Amino acid sequence: MPGAGRGWRRLTDPDPPGGAAVRIRGLEHEYGRGARRLPVLRGVDLDIEAGDHIALTGPSGAGKSTLLSLVGGLERSQRGELRVDGQELSRLRGDALSGYRRRTVGFVFQHFGLVQVLTARENLELALTLSGVPRRARTVRAEMLLDQVGLRDRAGHRPAQLSGGEQQRVAIARALAHRPRLLLADEPTGNLDEEASARVLDLLDALRAESGCTLVVVTHNPAVAARAPRRARLAAGLVRA
Template sequence: MYELRGTTKQYRRGKKTVDALAGIDLTIADGDRLVIQGPTGGGKSTLLQMLGGLDRPTSGSVELDGTDLAGLSESRLTKVRSENIGFVFQSFNLIPTLTAQENVETALVPLKVKARERRERAAAALESVGLAERLGHLPAELSGGQQQRVAIARALVKQPKVLLADEPTGNLDESMRDEIMDVLDTMWKEHGLTFVMVTHDSSIAGKAPRVATLRKGRITVKENVNS
């Protein structure tokens, strides 16, 4: 479970101080699926970075299962990310010189998983997202939708507790968007993940159980009765 209390993040912009997050209070239960929406610059990606331990708040706390991520040393924070949190980004972030299978295996290296088990788990993860026949393909040999499937497999191969996605369908056309959302929804249900996603797409938000809206660093959360 996530507990955010009075979480603020301030940046300097010239002589001004900008509040990217202005005292956020938020609870995300285990197994929850939360979509974050709002205008550009409203704090969406900043909030996701806080949840993922990729950035630290200026003040307040970001607790995951009772541990304040903001108070951890960099080495302990890296360990928490490696073991518990999977990330999916709009730009895929695949290593162009590695095959699909090798890209997925990279998530297991920090966990000191042996080479044979890495290969087996990566192959199984790719099969679970419908890419069993593409293990040896480089990213340039895959479509955008296939590259995002590789990225999803990489996020999930380590069996994380949390999946964080930042505009995962932003670079895809409508048909690919729907396919990727089907994959993400299936993974969320099958693995019992806590799933938090930033998106501008209202059709995606309309299917989520909870929707958080961020404007000027302030948050409102609504239950979606139509999900």
């Protein structure tokens, strides 16, 4: 795969970040209220070890994205235990919560979530700015990240000028910009053909192997799930490993 390897190692030196451990017990979450109440998670139990790669599958509407957004600190869990490296997320507020989202978690969304008016390089620089990386270091890091995902020659392209697979690789580079210890990918190959999917998965594998981050991939695709050494299925509000 182009660019994987040395560049990333340089990026993570001198102190590779490793992975975060996730512990979930009796996690419940519902949307709406009263007659419109919709229980989605009904007591999820799941342990993910530091550096683990796990695929989360289950029918549409089962709550996979909900679970991912709880683990990523995008939504607050309502009942049960949700700890990342021992820290209960529902207790985090304000700066501590945004710090957790910015420093610990990398999120790859199904629909890329790139800023359309910015080029690939600028999307990465924006993410680095939000993580507090100084201007000069940002430029160097953005170049390294683009190299890492094999898109150095597309740095000046805006998302609309990139293929779906290329946009997803920029989105992965962006999720990795701050060297997260927990990488959450929601259907990262959902819109891609087989070849582009394989490249994205190779990339995620290589990055995880080198950075040691914990990787959770939500997918409907059995071939994508099969690549993870560990699989869990979410159905009827519960996880079955």
